[in-house]
Amino acid sequence: MPDLKPSITYDDFTRLDIRIGKVVEVQPFPRARNPSYKVGVDVGADGIMWSSAQITNYDPAELLGSLVVCVCNFAPKNIAGFTSELLILGAKNAEGKVIVLSPRSEVAAGEPVY
Template structure:
């Protein structure tokens, strides 16, 4: 278990645009150093944002249509020539597989996390 990180202020948290998104497209990403997909996410901002996501333990069909929690304003990051615009949140299970975080109930696409 990693140690706790240094304390952040509420203002630090409030600057993050964390919201519910819906996975609308999943593409292979063979150029990525670590096994990854290019994942298109509808975040309710009238456009699809893209992420490089190391979630290949899921079949693409299992991700399509799923609701995810993501951070939309970390800024673009170039990953193997691909612009990743948002971060899909996840955690590892006991076996080391990435588990994508999502709501337990139906929530509107674009809804803010607080």
């Protein structure tokens, strides 16, 4: 288990735009260095944003329509010629597979996380 990171202020936290998104498209991403998908996420009024996500332990059909927790205001990042606009949050399980974080109940796409 990694050590805790240094403390930040609540104001630091509020600068993150963490929202609920709905996965609307999953495409293969063979050019990525690590096995990944290109994932289109509906983040509400701002429309569809794209992510390069190392979540290939999921079948694309399993991801479609699922709700995810994502950070929407990181600067875009070029990954193997693809612009990743958001970060889908997850955590590794005991087998080292990334488990996508999602709400326990139905929440509208675009709802902020706080």
